[in-house]
Amino acid sequence: xxxxxxxxxxxxxxxxxxxxxxxxxxxxxxxxxxxxxxxxxxxxxxxxxxxxxxxxxxxxxxxxxxxxxxxxxxxxxxxxxxxxxxxxxxxxxxxxxxxxxxxxxxxxxxxxxxxxxxxxxxxxxxxxxxxxxxxxxxxxxxxxxxxxxxxxxxxxxxxxxxxxxxxxxxxxxxxxxxxxxxxxxxxxxxxxxxxxxxxxxxxxxxxxxxxxxxxxxxxxxxxxxxxxxxxxxxxxxxxxxxxxx
Amino acid sequence: xxxxxxxxxxxxxxxxxxxxxxxxxxxxxxxxxxxxxxxxxxxxxxxxxxxxxxxxxxxxxxxxxxxxxxxxxxxxxxxxxxxxxxxxxxxxxxxxxxxxxxxxxxxxxxxxxxxxxxxxxxxxxxxxxxxxxxxxxxxxxxxxxxxxxxxxxxxxxxxxxxxxxxxxxxxxxxxxxxxxxxxxxxxxxxxxxxxxxxxxxxxxxxxxxxxxxxxxxxxxxxxxxxxxxxxxxxxxxxxxxxxxxxxxxxxxxxxxxxxxxxxxxxxxxxxxxxxxxxxxxxxxxxxxxxxxxxxxxxxxxxxxxxxxxxxxxxxxxxxxxxxxxxxxxxxxxxxxxxxxxxxxxxxxxxxxxxxxxxxxxxxxxxxxxxxxxxxxxxxxxxxxxxxxxxxxxxxxxxxxxxxxxxxxxxxxxxxxxxxxxxxxxxxxxxxxxxxxxxxxxx
Ligand SMILES: Cc1cc2nc3c(=O)[nH]c(=O)nc-3n(C[C@H](O)[C@H](O)[C@H](O)COP(=O)(O)OP(=O)(O)OC[C@H]3O[C@@H](n4cnc5c(N)ncnc54)[C@H](O)[C@@H]3O)c2cc1C
Ligand SMILES: NC(=O)c1ccc[n+]([C@@H]2O[C@H](COP(=O)([O-])OP(=O)(O)OC[C@H]3O[C@@H](n4cnc5c(N)ncnc54)[C@H](OP(=O)(O)O)[C@@H]3O)[C@@H](O)[C@H]2O)c1
Numbered sequence: 288x289x290x291x292x293x294x295x296x297x298x299x300x301x302x303x304x305x306x307x308x309x310x311x312x313x314x315x316x317x318x319x320x321x322x323x324x325x326x327x328x329x330x331x332x333x334x335x336x337x338x339x340x341x342x343x344x345x346x347x348x349x350x351x352x353x354x355x356x357x358x359x360x361x362x363x364x365x366x367x368x369x370x371x372x373x374x375x376x377x378x379x380x381x382x383x384x385x386x387x388x389x390x391x392x393x394x395x396x397x398x399x400x401x402x403x404x405x406x407x408x409x410x411x412x413x414x415x416x417x418x419x420x421x422x423x424x425x426x427x428x429x430x431x432x433x434x435x436x437x438x439x440x441x442x443x444x445x446x447x448x449x450x451x452x453x454x455x456x457x458x459x460x461x462x463x464x465x466x467x468x469x470x471x472x473x474x475x476x477x478x479x480x481x482x483x484x485x486x487x488x489x490x491x492x493x494x495x496x497x498x499x500x501x502x503x504x505x506x507x508x509x510x511x512x513x514x515x516x517x518x519x520x521x522x523x524x525x526x527x528x529x530x531x532x
Numbered sequence: 533x534x535x536x537x538x539x540x541x542x543x544x545x546x547x548x549x550x551x552x553x554x555x556x557x558x559x560x561x562x563x564x565x566x567x568x569x570x571x572x573x574x575x576x577x578x579x580x581x582x583x584x585x586x587x588x589x590x591x592x593x594x595x596x597x598x599x600x601x602x603x604x605x606x607x608x609x610x611x612x613x614x615x616x617x618x619x620x621x622x623x624x625x626x627x628x629x630x631x632x633x634x635x636x637x638x639x640x641x642x643x644x645x646x647x648x649x650x651x652x653x654x655x656x657x658x659x660x661x662x663x664x665x666x667x668x669x670x671x672x673x674x675x676x677x678x679x680x681x682x683x684x685x686x687x688x689x690x691x692x693x694x695x696x697x698x699x700x701x702x703x704x705x706x707x708x709x710x711x712x713x714x715x716x717x718x719x720x721x722x723x724x725x726x727x728x729x730x731x732x733x734x735x736x737x738x739x740x741x742x743x744x745x746x747x748x749x750x751x752x753x754x755x756x757x758x759x760x761x762x763x764x765x766x767x768x769x770x771x772x773x774x775x776x777x778x779x780x781x782x783x784x785x786x787x788x789x790x791x792x793x794x795x796x797x798x799x800x801x802x803x804x805x806x807x808x809x810x811x812x813x814x815x816x817x818x819x820x821x822x823x824x825x826x827x828x829x830x831x832x833x834x835x836x837x838x839x840x841x842x843x844x845x846x847x848x849x850x851x852x853x854x855x856x857x858x859x860x861x862x863x864x865x866x867x868x869x870x871x872x873x874x875x876x877x878x879x880x881x882x883x884x885x886x887x888x889x890x891x892x893x894x895x896x897x898x899x900x901x902x903x904x905x906x907x908x909x910x911x912x913x914x915x916x917x918x919x920x921x922x923x924x925x926x927x928x929x930x931x932x933x934x935x936x937x938x939x940x941x942x943x944x945x946x947x948x949x950x951x952x953x954x955x956x957x958x959x960x961x962x963x964x965x966x967x968x969x970x971x972x973x974x
Contacts, residue, residue, distance in 0.1 A: 299553070323554075323557075324554060327554065327555060327596055328596070330596070330597065330598050330599060331596035331597045331598070333599075334597035334598065334599055334600040334607075334609075334621070335597060335600075335621060474553045477551060477553075
């Protein structure tokens with residue numbers, strides 16, 4: 288796969304993944320809201336060997352520009368083969384609980400914006416009969432917890448959407464990859480104290496890159512999160528609701 | 533206050549830390565206490581990378597390349613990129629670091645700020661010679677390009693400036709062409725410092741890398757040693773190495789108990805190294821990482837020295853002062869506190885553009901010690917005194933205990949550096965060697 292669109296390209300996990308594609312000499316198209324960050328990332332990817340790097344600056348919550356973005360990327364890359372959707376925001380759970388407008392903003396960034404982008408991408412790739420759509424969801428979407436259920440709702444909804452889309456596009460040969468990272472040491476989590484469960488963006492990127500090449504369905508990163516989430520999902524609700532999670 | 537330590541792990545320093553993920557275009561220290569200091573990979577042994585009670589700017593998030601000219605071997609990259617990351621890009625393209633220390637796990641910023649040297653000092657000089665230009669952010673909002681021709685005084689102060697002149701955000705370095713990632717290595721047994729000096733003289737012209745290990749524990753004279761010299765294999769190799777860092781074969785994820793490294797285990801270790809080779813001269817071919825970075829395969833190896841940590845002594849004494857070296861080796865052997873690695877090398881006379889630069893013509897030697905409190909400190913004081921009498925110098929990147937008068941004797945142009953120190957920048961080391969303030973050790 289050497290023509291890849293990276294949406295949310297300033298994300299730490301997206302950058303680390305794009306570096307792996309760049310080292311293979313891929314052609315890349317970057318999208319994000321901060322021009323300077325995109326320029327820094329583009330220079331880095333070119334130095335690392337990307338054959339072409341172009342970018343478009345836009346707020347990904349500006350749905351009216353999604354069509355333009357994907358058309359621009361498809362034209363620049365002369366037929367995009369893969370896309371990674373990485374943007375997201377962790378949000379403030381307490382603020383979202385207190386004020387629905389805040390919660391709605393979180394759902395927009397983490398759920399509706401990717402759904403809008405995926406709708407356009409799916410309709411582009413389906414008739415072509417190939418390609419790969421990878422999206423960063425989260426283990427937080429596997430079960431609602433009091434500490435971050437608004438974010439969890441968005442990611443959970445996203446995971447469900449992706450499973451439906453995968454089912455739809457399977458026949459057309461378009462692969463849909465759901466990535467579920469655990470705790471990742473990135474700007475999003477800069478204010479958290481880090482412990483043993485934390486992974487570096489580079490480690491997650493290896494899994495994303497490999498999953499995109501091989502067309503895996505659902506990837507937990509690091510892999511041990513599959514077991515942790517299996518246990519968490521298995522806890523009966525009468526017990527789960529009493530836990531302080 | 534987060535726990536950022538130095539490689540020796542003998543201190544418990546506390547800092548307020550900021551961790552930029554994007555290259556700042558101007559310096560904003562508003563979130564930090566009165567003083568700040570850049571922090572690279574924390575591979576310095578003592579307190580040059582510590583600012584106890586103050587602020588640290590953790591630079592590891594700044595690891596992007598700005599540009600790589602594959603024809604000229606000119607690489608520009610952010611200051612938090614490690615040498616291993618640079619090699620990962622350079623080696624497959626047929627380029628190599630012009631100078632590299634004994635570990636690839638340091639940052640570009642750290643390499644410049646301590647003006648590091650390597651096993652090819654006799655040919656290439658120190659790291660600063662290969663820096664074409666750098667960007668420096670100062671607390672007054674200035675954003676300056678510094679090079680030997682632009683802002684030359686600030687450039688000279690920043691090379692070897694121990695992070696005190698401001699934040700280096702990126703730098704451009706000249707790489708050297710690489711014929712092969714594999715090295716031809718000759719290992720030669722020798723006895724005594726005279727033989728070592730003779731071997732250095734013979735080898736320095738034709739061998740890119742030279743270094744020696746000396747048995748620092750035995751009181752036997754002349755001391756036994758292994759002299760190693762290496763050069764890159766000629767011609768393109770079939771097997772380019774993308775990953776500079778040997779995979780961590782072993783790791784020391786926790787502090788080992790102190791007894792793991794007593795005098796007996798050390799002696800056994802030294803003997804082992806010495807006797808693994810029977811003939812006087814042995815020729816091998818090695819990947820560069822095995823020769824240049826033997827310890828990078830053991831992640832966090834300084835932890836084998838236990839919770840009390842370790843210290844390193846590294847000095848240089850002018851040629852013709854081997855009596856001083858012998859005296860130091862005797863002091864060490866007598867103290868029985870031993871040394872894991874006794875590394876010795878002859879420096880060349882290529883000057884550095886840096887104002888404060890450690891390498892100078894002479895013989896440098898470095899030894900590791902488990903930190904044993906007052907006993908270790910007393911020995912270090914004696915070693916420093918011998919170095920001073922021999923008109924040598926200590927290496928700030930390794931040092932934890934020299935006094936202000938020692939530093940000022942070793943680096944007589946330190947007041948020049950002081951003029952260029954950013955008013956908002958300071959370090960535990962700088963307060964120790966300019967104001968005599970000791971924050972960790974008595
Ligand atoms: C196993 C081992 C072997 C070694 N071998 C050698 C050797 O052969 N030769 C040699 O010379 N050294 C050697 N060293 C020492 C090491 O190379 C130096 O201490 C080096 O400076 C460490 O770089 P760092 O990135 O870890 O920086 P740190 O140790 O974190 O910081 C070092 C200095 O750089 C400054 N600094 C860091 N980043 C910036 C920035 N962006 N802008 C301005 N200042 C900055 C800091 O303020 C500090 O003063 C060795 C160390 C180890 C652990
Ligand atoms: N970090 C974790 O622990 C973790 C765990 C599980 C899942 N995830 C998910 O992983 C993905 C990547 O996150 P990360 O860890 O790499 O953190 P990150 O570096 O903070 O990335 C988040 C990115 O989203 C971008 N973004 C947010 N809102 C945007 C908008 N409206 N328009 C354009 N861009 C927008 C940000 O852009 P700016 O740079 O311009 O702000 C930033 O690049 C996210 O979807 C996140 O939810 C993270």
